[in-house]
Amino acid sequence: MQKLFSDVKEEAWEQVEVNFAGVDMEIVKKQQENKMRIVLGKAESVADCTAEEAAAWMFDFCSRERTTIDKAEGNPARIELIKANASANEKFFATIKKFPWYAADRAFTNKFIWRR
Structure with a gap:
């Protein structure tokens, strides 16, 4: 891509x-x-929020519970991508969402950056 x-x-x-x-x-x-x-x-x-709120949101986004829900919905993948040159204030995620039979599944890549 x-x-x-x-x-x-x-x-x-x-x-x-x-x-x-x-x-x-x-x-x-x-x-x-x-x-x-x-x-x-x-x-x-x-996002205008405290560091604690951002950390709580990220914890929820990466949680096993959320991954379990994704699997139950039939989505093939939800993974964190580990990049060797990534900064401490950024994370990468990839998700594949299942779509109805008449549309192809969609792949999403997210890059989250925290800064002040």
Whole structure:
């Protein structure tokens, strides 16, 4: 995926209207040779909360209970990605969400960064 979108210019990203205050979202579309279109999206938001609230949210996001719920819903994967060069204030997660038979499953990669 990264190889497919590595040549995308910053101007190619289209702003998407989102119904959540403080969330900026953009998408870029790429047509493949086999006429399959791939859409990549990115969103950015700022959470105004205490360090304790952020840690509690991350603990819940990474919990075994949440992973168990995902498996019960039929989602194939939910994993933390460990990167050798990652900073102490960032984490990476990948999730595959199961969609109905007429749509392909979707893969999501999240990068969380904490800063003051």
